[in-house]
Amino acid sequence: MTVAVDQVAVTSAPKPRGFQITPGRIGLYAFLIISALFFLIPLLIVFNTSLKPMDEIRAGDIFDLPIDPSFAAWAEAWTSACTGRNCEGIRVGFWNSVKILVPSVIFSILIAAINGYALAQWRFKGSELILGALMLGAFIPYQVILYPMVRILSTVGLYGSLPGIIVVHIIFGLPVLTLIFRNFYSGIPIELIKAARIDGAGFFRIFFSIMLPMSTNILIVALILQVTGIWNDYLLGLIFAGRENLPMTVQLNNIVGSVTGERTFNVDMAATMLTALPPLIVYFLSGRYFVRGITAGAVKG
């Protein structure tokens, strides 16, 4: 139907084509709008509340717009909100999260890309077995691994340290990321590798000179997955990072949880917004690539 309409539109004189309003289309939009609201309303309430002073929050409804919007609560959350006895704000957690995030993201993606490339393009003895093990690894729940992981890390002296939590994030990221990269690289014709081998390039030369430059889309997908995943992580950070390196999510929980006197909703909400901002920004900046990369991987894989 639509194909026929398109062809007519192409061959006949250009005429503005109006929207065809059908019950199906109305239902579709209704569903999309409701879904969007479902996810947006909590965000709006949090943002709205963070801009109000406390007496306004006490007096009014959560849906009331702030009379005099102010970022005072944000500043307080950033610099002087208390987590337990420590009142330095959530910025400590922010910088801890950054310190955890950057190396974890870089190394997990790099290692996973090399793994995926090796599994996809260099069939070696046992490569299928490793792939099977990775599939299994991708589906094992965290809870099963936590205790053994704690024991292993404390044996090698990394438990409760910055390198410790980074290693944990790299390891937990590898199965899924490796599968993503393997699927992407499986779609690349093997003759490319053969040509490069005849040209004299070795395993790593082929990876860095030929495969990696082709991987922009899938790298962005991996980047988004890892940045949001690691930034939003709570459990692993709480267990493995140690007191000095608690990530922002854990700090946020501590701020919200430590009440002295009146509960400062506006500061809590501002801290929540601050914690949620980095993944939000990542999504806004790269959502387009994310969709493109997912489909590229899906079709070719």
Add this chain to the structure above:
Amino acid sequence: MSTIRIQNVNKFYGALQVLKNVDLAIGSGEFTVLLGPSGCGKSTLLSAIAGLEEIQEGGIELGGRDVTHVEPAKRDIAMVFQSYALYPTMTVAGNMSFGLRVNRTPKAEIDQRVNWAARLLQIENLLDRKPSQLSGGQRQRVAIGRALVRKTPVYLFDEPLSNLDAKLRTEMRVEIKRLHQTLGATMIYVTHDQIEAMTLATHIALMRAGVVEQFGHPEDLYQRPASLFVAGFIGSPSMNFLPGTLAPNGAGVGLELPGLGGGQQAVDVGSYAFAAPAKAGEITVGLRPEDIELVNDGPALEGKTLFVEPMGADSLAWFDVAGHRVSVRLKADDGKRVGETARLAVPTEKLSLFDPNTENRV
């Protein structure tokens, strides 16, 4: 000094044997075509020569050096792939110079060689483009250029023209032949197109099911096919086959054929170059369409005309000879004059005889 010796090579994929006792000696500067239908092992053999596929038994020598277990990079070869396999993120110049850069060739030398190859292939104006901005024919030229800049003594081509349209294929075929004459390098070329094979090759190795059926000059394969398979594969339209009976007598060898008219029972094929003394019995007779002449008298096959296909330069006439379909290539004018029946003279000097059981030439 770039001879290629392939000795008793066997290759298996699990239980499946894809190369069976392949044994070839290729001279320096030869253009050898590995020809055969899909799945005959020709590409596998090329990959084995390139070192991209392991072989389980046998040996490969390049220029007198045993390279059976040597990495492709160290075999001093260059290869052109069917799918071009251009590096998509690099420019044409980048693609062509990659191998040289990997081998740390000096910059000046790289530039000089890239320009030389680009000029030879007439792609000088494309050097800054990406492969995605090129047409199929241009990509193929770049792929060949990438091989040329390496200046190796041996070049391997894996069905390089099969992704091009017919016109471009003819052009590139001529181009490749010219390159071979200019460079004088040893070339091995895989194709399933017998026209490409016949026009390019100095030697053809015709393969079937992992076995080299015949290895020789193109004319040899065409005129003296070693087996029924070779006879049927080479030539378009393919050779006509008729069942006959051999009857050696004192003076010569009688060949009885179905549909033989004019009061004759047999034609004499005593002048045929039998590999071994002729034995009486059933035989398969192969006749090239262009070797058959239409005659008015003398011993000949009685044929009923089926149809005539005009092909421009000549015509192809199809006859029914005692239930067997026989094609005859005629001059365009003669094609128009074919009546309802015709008499087909048997070219006793130019026929091929095969044992119907072993399918080999006798």
